[in-house]
Amino acid sequence: MSRKLMIAGNWKLHLTVEEAVALANAIASGLSRDDLDVLLIPGFLALEPVALSLSTSPVLVGGQNLFWEDQGAYTGEVSGPQLKAAGARYVLVGHSERRQYFGESERTCCLRLNAALKAGLRPILCVGETQAEREAGRTEGVLESQLAGGLAGLEAAQMASVTVAYEPVWAIGTGLTATEEQAAEAHAHIRAWIGSRFDKGVANSTRILYGGSVNPANAAGLLNQPEVDGALVGGASLKAESFLGIIQAA
């Protein structure tokens, strides 16, 4: 089954609203392909202005995180329905920076993923091992427990709305990209796990993105791997030229 490529830009904690709208417009106007999905993931404040500025463009918008309750006395949180109403179609869940700095656990990833589905958002579940876990030969075990935790209780039909992103922690923001072989191997393992947890059809139709120091020079090699269905880009998504370069290379 053919899976549509996705190139996503995670802007993390960067850009003012004005800068974010300008970058989104530059990306939308430079985009010359319609055979893949392009997703921009700005900070919360910029999400609605970016979505409004892209309303006549095929470029999609997503959130970086969400809380699992729809509303209530939860100061400082943002909910799925709020993101949906602001124009988001996708939302990241369990990015390694949230696991590392904000105490995200497999249980909270699962709560957030379910909240996203309930709100009609497409969650992108991020998984990936640290350098120490890779060196200890624990990569596959870590991926399996992050997948099992984040997808706990999910039914096969719900997986149609879920994207997985493999982001080795040691490759994020370090300039150290996984080799094409390392990416292919991890993606194949993730797909096989999804096949045994759900079924082969679900595994074959689930989009699995690679993230970690993707740039215009290494994108083609990574995206050429049959198991790699797109890229989740951090640093190189903050400039229209480099993000468009990755899209061109895909």
Ligand SMILES: O=C(CO)COP(=O)(O)O
């Ligand atoms: O974390 C990432 C995307 O979510 C990857 O970031 P970099 O592309 O800056 O390594």
